[in-house]
Amino acid sequence: MSGKSKYEEVTIATEPVFQGKIISLQVDRVLLPNGETATREIVKHPGAVAVLAIHEDRMIVVEQYRKPLGRSQVEIPAGKLEPGEDTASAAMRELEEETGFTCSEVRLLSSFYTSPGFADEILHLYVADKLTPGTAKPDEDEFIDCEAITLDTAKRYIEEGRISDAKTIAAVYAWQLHRLTGSYSL
8 A cells, every 4th residue: 555544643752751772652742633622642662573473382481470461471482672673583582592492494473553542653473383492592571481381371371361462362262263264374
């Protein structure tokens, strides 16, 4: 799709509010399609990668505390992109750092925006299924446990709320689809 959208909001002014290590927050004043103005609070994010890693018919997951939720969460390995970093390389890096597993290749399943109503974060979801076990090397501020779970366990974790983030739920359903059809995509 090219050209101007009839729904486009034209930015009149941008006010930077916060600049952190990972995200920044800005407030934009925009001109709406009907001629009125409004404000939009926007979180800027460098993007991220996540990996559906399958080893011996088990999904490799990590459990870690998530401060915004106030509890631990089971998730697929994931992390933010470094400036200029290739997404496939980043996926392999995150997989090794968080789980110790290495692979020679990853395949892109999908790229999607996590919360387009207020953030520009794009997440690139990869699959890796030819894994070699190794030693995890988490960041110094990451405290995580790694586990290899069955599809039934993953579905139970979703039911129990132990898995409740979109990227991991999408990965579980992609894995289930692969087991049923031989393909990770529709």
